Amino acid sequence: MHRVRSIRLAAAGAVAALVVLGGGPSVAEEPAAVDWTSAVQQLRKAATGNAAATAAIDRLLAAKDLPSTKRAALPAQPFQYPAQSDIGRGSGPGVYGSGIALGMDGFRFGFFGGPGTISPNQAGAKLEVIWYNVSNGRSATDLLIEHQDVPVDTTIRTKVLDTGPGMIVAAVYGSLWHRWSVPVSEANPDGYQYQLGVISVPSFGAVYN
Structure with a gap:
């Protein structure tokens, strides 16, 4: 029977993947303090004109449950607020996984979590991140599409991004295919069960780059 690992173990795997795939973060200075109310409002403003991103941020605002921590994360640390989805960690709606900032070969955003592993085929799914650099005003929406079909790769990631230095607020939303091993059968000819996770919140x- 398929068992879903906890988000804490997934986070450890994501950090381990950074080491194997290209190294961890370099810490230049102490992360900045975060005004979460202002951060989400600025991100909501950056989403103007993007219907999917706007809807995602509105669902976050409706949840009325902003992080309690006072500091921005560093690369290789999960986002302070995890995603919610229709499949959760594989046992019904609930906590799903988390965004993460990666400091491998350049600054990227990624996502990890959910049931099983990330499927190498993401046809029909679309996972995105909207970000806003509080320090310089840059913002963009980027797709999370890079993933290697190897056990050590526990994240799906954006291309390398030119966000500039400073504190960046971001939200990951959309959908993602997962898979896990099952006996080969007519219903599962490749030996995998697939499930699509749709992020509800x-x-x-906030990440310090």
């Missing part, structure tokens, strides 16, 4: 966080 985005993973939200």
Whole structure:
């Protein structure tokens, strides 16, 4: 029977993947303090004109449950607010996974979690991150599409992003295919069960680059 690992173990795997795939973060200075109310409002403003991103941020605002921590995360640390989805960690709606900032070969955003592993085929799914750099005013929406079909790769990631330095607020939203091993059968000819996770409330966080 398929068992879903906890988000804490997934986080450890994501950090381990950073080491194997290209190294962890370099810490230049102490992360900045976060005004979460202002951060989510600024991100909501950056989403103007993007219907999907706007809807995602509105669902976050409706949840009325902003992070309690006072500091921005560093690369390789999960976002402060995990995502919620229709499948959760594989046992019904609930906590799903988390966004993460990666410091491998350049600054990227990623996502990890959910049931099983990330499927190498993401046809029909679309996972995105909207971000806003509080320090310089830059913002963009980027797709999370990079993933290697190897056990050590526990994240799906954006391309390398030019966000500039400073504190960046971001939210990951959309959908993601997962898979796990099952006996080969007519219904599962490749030996995998697949499930699509649809994010109901985005993973939200502040990251210091």
